[in-house]
Amino acid sequence: MTRVFDDDLSAGFGTRAIHAGQRPDPLAGAIMTPVYLTSTYVQDALGEHKGYEYARGKNPTREAFERNVAALENGRHGFAFASGMGCLDSLMKLFRSGDHVICAENVYGGTFRLFDRVLQHFGMSFSYVDTRYADRVADAVRPNTRAILVETPTNPLMRITDLDAVGTIARKAGALFIVDNTFSSPYFQRPFEFGADVVYHSTTKYLNGHSDMIGGVAVVKDDELAARLQFIQNAAGAVAGPFDAWLALRGTKTLHLRMRQHDANGRRVADWLVEQVGAERVFYAGLSTHPQHELAKKQMSGFGGMISVELDTRERAAHVLGRAKVFSLAESLGGVESLISHPASMTHASVPPEIRARLGITDGLIRLSCGVEEPEDLLEDLERAFAEIPALGRRESASKRRAEASAAD
Numbered sequence: 001m002t003r004v005f006d007d008d009l010s011a012g013f014g015t016r017a018i019h020a021g022q023r024p025d026p027l028a029g030a031i032m033t034p035v036y037l038t039s040t041y042v043q044d045a046l047g048e049h050k051g052y053e054y055a056r057g058k059n060p061t062r063e064a065f066e067r068n069v070a071a072l073e074n075g076r077h078g079f080a081f082a083s084g085m086g087c088l089d090s091l092m093k094l095f096r097s098g099d100h101v102i103c104a105e106n107v108y109g110g111t112f113r114l115f116d117r118v119l120q121h122f123g124m125s126f127s128y129v130d131t132r133y134a135d136r137v138a139d140a141v142r143p144n145t146r147a148i149l150v151e152t153p154t155n156p157l158m159r160i161t162d163l164d165a166v167g168t169i170a171r172k173a174g175a176l177f178i179v180d181n182t183f184s185s186p187y188f189q190r191p192f193e194f195g196a197d198v199v200y201h202s203t204t205k206y207l208n209g210h211s212d213m214i215g216g217v218a219v220v221k222d223d224e225l226a227a228r229l230q231f232i233q234n235a236a237g238a239v240a241g242p243f244d245a246w247l248a249l250r251g252t253k254t255l256h257l258r259m260r261q262h263d264a265n266g267r268r269v270a271d272w273l274v275e276q277v278g279a280e281r282v283f284y285a286g287l288s289t290h291p292q293h294e295l296a297k298k299q300m301s302g303f304g305g306m307i308s309v310e311l312d313t314r315e316r317a318a319h320v321l322g323r324a325k326v327f328s329l330a331e332s333l334g335g336v337e338s339l340i341s342h343p344a345s346m347t348h349a350s351v352p353p354e355i356r357a358r359l360g361i362t363d364g365l366i367r368l369s370c371g372v373e374e375p376e377d378l379l380e381d382l383e384r385a386f387a388e389i390p391a392l393g394r395r396e397s398a399s400k401r402r403a404e405a406s407a408a409d
């Protein structure tokens with residue numbers, strides 16, 4: 001099992017980011033963990049080996065990355081997978097037919113797709129709940145509830161779940177509390193401090209941070225849970241390849257530096273957007289006008305670079321998406337370069353239109369992933385993109401529509 005090196009845990013975040021999980025290579029002292037491009041390991045004699053038998057089970061490059069992220073999350077065991085979805089799929093193999101999972105209703109579209117279009121057919125059931133309201137989570141608990149899964153802030157509406165409150169509900173229900181921490185990264189939010197049992201990421205995003213690989217990672221604290229997950233990781237085999245693990249390991253070395261700049265740029269861009277379109281159209285947990293800003297401050301130490309903006313119509317969204325240049329029009333997020341996207345037709349296209357409408361993922365909603373470029377260039381780009389945008393009407397606000405929609409739930 002890939003367990004953190006305990007002495008890594010006494011270092012501060014930036015030091016862990018650079019060193020945790022890594023030791024000079026025993027052969028030559030290489031300071032960078034080598035990419036162990038091997039599928040198998042030669043054994044000294046029958047039953048005598050160095051702890052490595054076959055690379056699906058263990059790979060030293062992958063192990064270094066797993067230990068690194070486990071240390072960043074303040075967890076104990078890390079498990080790296082071929083993608084964020086591969087990671088979630090393997091996590092779901094902790095459960096079985098007949099089990100029930102409560103899932104935040106506004107999650108990454110692919111999470112919903114995996115549950116609704118694949119795992120349901122294996123006899124698992126899912127309830128989608130607005131986890132901003134802890135009482136609704138408690139009401140959704142059934143005798144066979146085995147997990148509560150949340151993403152906070154959510155993709156793309158930046159809703160916040162009270163980790164402490166939902167963690168308490170999960171413990172009472174005897175269910176695992178699983179948190180997708182992709183949007184915050186462990187630099188800004190560490191869900192284990194609020195009672196999570198499993199924290200996972202799409203490493204494709206902030207952890208790797210350079211948009212040059214796809215990956216996922218899960219971290220747990222409990223040894224018995226780790227043993228079950230290790231069994232699944234090897235049995236199901238959706239493991240991260242050594243080169244992807246190495247890229248992500250190089251990425252996490254600068255996580256703290258990048259996150260500070262994502263956050264600084266995110267705040268500048270959010271303030272600028274508020275001036276252009278009004279606070280009620282800008283979704284960013286760092287804004288004092290965000291309805292859950294106080295809760296966000298309680299469990300996050302910064303807010304990163306993810307911002308969504310309601311522009312009311314697809315035409316206005318297309319106007320901005322078509323004119324931005326430094327913000328490239330592309331799916332994904334969390335890289336050093338800024339991206340801009342249209343959740344309804346891109347990341348959340350797999351969510352049925354009626355559910356999108358109820359959640360507030362409208363055709364006028366755009367999502368920005370602020371990179372770490374110079375903030376002035378980002379603002380200049382947005383000024384160009386927003387120039388001559390058809391006038392926005394008085395806001396019969398999406399937040400009001402959303403409030404009405406959720407009151408009608």
Ligand SMILES: Cc1ncc(COP(=O)(O)O)c(C=O)c1O
Pocket residue numbers: 083084085086108110151155180182183201202203204214215216332347
């Ligand atoms: C919050 C979140 N979780 C999970 C995933 C899935 O990760 P991957 O694309 O690496 O499979 C994504 C992808 O966009 C995401 O945004």
